[in-house]
Amino acid sequence: MEYQFSNRVLSLKPSAIREIFKYASDPSVISLSAGNPAPEAFPIKEVSEISARILSERPIDALQYSITEGYAPLREHLSSYMKKTHGVGRDFDNILITSGAQQVMDLATKSLCNEGDVVICEAPSFIGSLNTFRSYNCRLRGIPMESDGMDMTELEKALQEEANVRFIYTIPNFQNPSGITMSWEKRRQLYALAKKYGVLILEDNPYGDLRFYGEHIEAVKSLDEDGIVIYAGTFSKVISPGMRVGYAIAPQEILQKMIVCKQGEDVHTNIWSQIVCHELMTKYDFDAQLKRLREVYLKKSAIATGALDKYLAPMVTYQPIEGGLFLWCTLPDGVDMIDFCKQAVERKVCVVPGNAFLTNENDPCQSFRINFSTPTDIQLLKGIQILGELARELIRN
Amino acid sequence: MEYQFSNRVLSLKPSAIREIFKYASDPSVISLSAGNPAPEAFPIKEVSEISARILSERPIDALQYSITEGYAPLREHLSSYMKKTHGVGRDFDNILITSGAQQVMDLATKSLCNEGDVVICEAPSFIGSLNTFRSYNCRLRGIPMESDGMDMTELEKALQEEANVRFIYTIPNFQNPSGITMSWEKRRQLYALAKKYGVLILEDNPYGDLRFYGEHIEAVKSLDEDGIVIYAGTFSKVISPGMRVGYAIAPQEILQKMIVCKQGEDVHTNIWSQIVCHELMTKYDFDAQLKRLREVYLKKSAIATGALDKYLAPMVTYQPIEGGLFLWCTLPDGVDMIDFCKQAVERKVCVVPGNAFLTNENDPCQSFRINFSTPTDIQLLKGIQILGELARELIRN
Incomplete structure (x- = not known):
């Protein structure tokens, strides 16, 4: 056939x-x-301990079906942790646990983009995300990178020229592949431009905790008074990528659509690993x-x-x-x-x-x-x- | 906004x-x-034992990134197990491990259906799958159920009337929600009709191993000499749904597209749970x-x-x-x-x-x-x- x-x-x-x-x-x-x-x-030691404890003390919690939004104690903890330590998340935001941050890109694109819509990306950018956008027949418009992030003149030009931009995709910290970190000044400009042109920002921050030199720069999402930023976080680089646990922090109205899409994709994220991440953050010295x-x-x-x-x-x-x-x-x-x-x-x-x-x-x-x-x-x-x-x-x- | x-x-x-x-x-x-x-x-006892063993003997295998196709020993074992015990899988088929069987429905729809294409379903059918088809803007055409499966006259009528049918979705064993099991005779008819009209079959078999009365009936996929059946299996009902491990057995050419889509959705399925399923099938008495x-x-x-x-x-x-x-x-x-x-x-x-x-x-x-x-x-x-x-x-x- x-x-x-x-x-x-x-x-x-x-x-x-x-x-x-x-x-x-x-x-x-x-x-x-x-x-x-x-x-x-x-x-390794911590994951082994936690896993043994869960499977001995409350195995059904780790093996039974769970809810699409994610393990409630992990969502609550992450929510307050991200607010407190990174200024990420406001009252209109909510949190969804995903099967790795890759699924945030997928669910956001599925919820927001029709075929032919434009996604603005840094050029170069992470190939995995570019392929996700492509898989929904989005058209990609690349913005050249400078040593402190996207060329903002080119970004504004793109926003003026392109009719159906749905969001701007950025990896502001230690970008994959370029290693570039977007300056605070440019983060503010990016946010202002997105607001001015009425488009969303998809902020992907897998490496943010892996800063070994220089001063921490707050997330673009920390500026989000208007509910225009979808923030993607992940445990892949700080606990384990094989567990496939990531999360989205986004306005509830957007998250609601993403949750319905996730229901149809994989029902919920592996629950054992969600509990492990929660316990590792709360019962051990995560810092x-x-x-x-x-x-x-x-x-x-x-x-x-x-x-x-x-x-x-x-x-x-x-x-x-x-x-x-x-x-x-x-x-x-x-x-x-x-x-x-x-x-x-x-x-x-x-x-x-x-x-x-x-x-x-x-x-x-x-x-x-x-x-x-x-x-x-x-x-x-x-x-x-x-x-x-x-x-x-x-x-x- | x-x-x-x-x-x-x-x-x-x-x-x-x-x-x-x-x-x-x-x-x-x-x-x-x-x-x-x-x-x-x-x-529970088996999962605890296996988990402790993996995390002690080869923790990196369970925590590191893995490949999109799935854990190779599980794919190989399942492949030969499904051939031997269920006559499922031929030389042109291959196997993909998914994040629950729900993801098989998602990846198949994403790979095969344009917006507006038709999916033929049993009426009633599993709401989770119907919503997945809907999430890609497929049009659903329901076929009334008889006590031995879909009404074949109505099915042929639908195949004649609908122009863009991409596949027929069936849960042949102890269907959710009707409990109906499709007779062997109807499985043969379904296969013949799909072949005649050049459409694929998506066979969802989450409950096949949970037969407590009567004679086992072979899967529709066991008839598949022509490479027209995508088979969805899962460990949710036989080991644990919280682990989110399912699989697709399908012609390699179709699976290749589904793999690229899965890469963009969640990279790969939680690897700890894939290893647990493999060890439970091979080192314990799975029967x-x-x-x-x-x-x-x-x-x-x-x-x-x-x-x-x-x-x-x-x-x-x-x-x-x-x-x-x-x-x-x-x-x-x-x-x-x-x-x-x-x-x-x-x-x-x-x-x-x-x-x-x-x-x-x-x-x-x-x-x-x-x-x-x-x-x-x-x-x-x-x-x-x-x-x-x-x-x-x-x-x-």
């Missing part, structure tokens, strides 16, 4: 990162292409866990940037970072970036070609993404050394 | 069952309206667990039908069942079914009005659904006794 697919999936293809993961699963390959938390970052993570990633980022300075500078430049898991490296003009990434794979080092993160993969791009959280310290050093040798050879020719 | 939502969610509303659940959460109300497995059905479940539900169904015979017959009739979790009861003409359900709630007994399960909620309906797995035995007896008193009063007036 010849299958007939929906228009929305006709142009979808597995992400370019996934294709590269095929090589990365070869154990002899050094993968600098993933985005996994470091194995040493997981609170100490965050502090420990920052130390792990500070160390790993220092190893990565040290190696970049030693083996790749000044030929290859990189965006300085204050947190997160990624480094965005740029090859000099004249070196074919795709060819560089392919030859790197042949030398058993995997990085992600930067064009994978563009709204249009065929746009010119001289950058590639390095992840420093997944590889071991030795792999990081060795992998970047091999990239340096390769870059020198290609530039010489 | 006045929010503008997508066309697809404009008409969506929380399911009628959820509205009734509001009453059901009042502890003084006897809820015969849920669909939860009985608490005594959960393999014994199924046998135990059948005994639990046989007993509970006997209590429910005994009480129906005693307190409600012959005024109220019910569809005899051979398995599953539900009984479909029909009031005599002249009694207002909605009014009956409302008055039952006032007397602290919750059942689901049957029209909630129709493709058009405003169609006439004299039936309501009773669930016998969630209440205790005492609650079952008492709840049905109250329903009987109410029915007698309403009929007398």
